[in-house]
Every structure is written in C-alpha cells, then in structure tokens.
Amino acid sequence: MTWDEVNGVIVITLPDDFDKDANLGYLTREKNECMYAIENDVITKVIAIGEIRSLVQINVMNNKQMNVHFLNDSRPIEKWKREEVVNYIYEWFDLNNDLTSFFEMAKTDPLLKMPAQKFYGLRVIGIPDLFEALCWGVLGQQINLSFAYSLKRQFVEKYGDSVEWNGKKYWVFPSYEQIAQLTPTDLADIKMTVKKSEYIIGIANLMADGALSREQLMNMSFKDAEKSLLKIRGIGPWTANYVLMRCLRFQTAFPIDDVGLINSIKLIRNMDRKPTKDEIVELSCPWKNWESYATFYLWRVLY
DNA sequence: ATCCAGGAAAGGA
DNA sequence: TCCTTTCATGGA
DSSP, rough: OOOOETTTTEEEEOTTTHHHHHHHHHTTSSOOOOOOOEEEEEEEEEEEETTTTEEEEEEEEEEEEEEEOOOOOOOSSHHHHHHHHHHHHHHHTTOOOOOOOHHHHHHHHHTHHHHHHHTTTTOOOOOSHHHHHHHHHHHHHTSSSHHHHHHHHHHHHHEEEEEEEETTTEEEEOOHHHHTTTGGGGGGGTOOOOHHHHHHHHHHHHTTTTTTHHHHHHHHHHHHHHHHHHHTOOHHHHHHHHHHTTTTTTTOOOOOTTTHHHHHHHTTTOOOOOHHHHHHHHHHGGGGGOHOOOOOOHHHHOO
C-alpha cells in the first residue's frame, strides 16, 4: 500500500494499470445505486468499519492518484482507524493487485481482447463487506438488474442508517445484527419474496452467531470457502462464486452459469444461440487464475 | 393473459 | 454425483 496524509487529506498512489475513466465509468453506469454518489469524478460514500463511520469523498484525480477527504468531522483521530478506511478503498478497487499478466493473457484471447482494450485499467470493483455482498448476491438471484437495484435501495432505506451532508443522505448498509432480529414478514412490503427474506435473515443469523465471517472464509482455500458457502441455505454455485469474486477476491472464482456471461460470449462471438456450458469451459481455459477478472470484463461489455 | 426467465431447493436415480 | 422438477414473481 502506498498512501500518505497531507493536511488531513489521504493521498493514495494508484497502481500502474489503473484507469480513471474505466473505473468511474463502471461506478456511474447504474443511476439507482444507493451505496454511493458520484459527481464530477468525486465519489461520496459512508465507509463503515464496525462502529466507525466515515463519510468520505474520494476524488480520483487522474490515473495516478486518489485524494480522500473526510466530511462532517468524520475523520477518525486514531491512525489505525484511518488505516482501516484506506484498507477499505484498497479492497474496493483491488489496488494491491497487479493486472499485468491478465492484460498480457487478454491480448491474445478471442473473447477478452476487445473488452480488455475498451475497458483497460478497470479493476474488479469489490463489495468488501461480507453481509452486503451476500445480500446483493441473494437479492440479485432470478431478477433483472434494475429490479435488483430497486430492491436493494428499498432494503437499505428501510433498515440501513444514513449520514446527512449538504441536504443529501448517504446510506450505511443494514447490519447483520439488526437483520437477524427480523422475520420474513418484515420484508414482505419491499417486494422481497418470502424465500429471499428467509435466506437473508438466515445469513444474518449465521453472521451474528459468529458461524460465518469474512476472516474465516479468507483463511480457507478457494474450494473450502466455496464449500462452506454452498452449505448455507439460499446460496448456490452462482451466489457462492459471485461472493468469492467480489468480496473475498479469489481470482479463480467463476460464476460459470451466469446469464450475463453467457450473453456476453454469445454477443462477442456473434452466435445465433447461447454457448453451452461445455463450450464456456473450453473457452475459459486460457483464463486460468484470472477467471473473475475475465468474467467482470465480459459483464462490462453488456452493462 | 400466457409464457418465459434465472436462480436455488428438493427429490430421485 | 448428476439429473429433473418445483418454486415465486417480474417482464415481454
């Protein structure tokens, strides 16, 4: 990690293969996103780490540097707390990752060649908070993205906290402690299906009991982490791999049945039918150890 | 109104 | 382990 503090502003030096427009382009693509706001290349967001809640503005200056300001006197006095905020930003943008070999591989890959050029410097944007990532995975099952974003917003606005600044609210994702107290009927009025409500409340209970945490999963091998996630009700192969990819940052995570992935491959290869699973397995051979990056770039072609 | 979609669970072999 | 069926609901 390369960062510094100048007059209360955190200055993060970005890795070589970071592209400002590619990453901001991804973040601004969904107007109904409720977990951050972006205006003039400045991201405003509450970064919550346990009890610590910092309302920050992340100013992406160029491809080399990000400046992080704390708003509302939310700058933690203790250095280790500020360090946690910086950690979050590193996780969010995958700043510790060296993408050189991904782009090297993508140059000659029939599927990745175009997206890797078009979106060069895009990182797999993470969801560092495990509960948020799991909820987003479960929420997004079976429905289109716009409905998924609407569901997330309703869920967050009903059970999350917010911090106000300049007349605007910035949301904190609901805590698993709080959601663990709910019953499925509590979630009925936000158009969440009973099953999804049960899944989310079940996950919240596991986390509240200490039976499931980011730390535990991070200390496992990819296969073991996948297995423990699959044991949880409501989490199938798609959700497990989605979370392994976006929260735990296992690069080999690969939601191979994802419809977006299928459609992207169909589009790039100009096929008149969907590729079969066997075909995708074959096509993904060159992606070894970069499956999650490959998937993310292919998704970006569609959305 | 009818059908399809895109995930997971449950049941069966 | 690997199918097939069922489920619930929004969108075309």
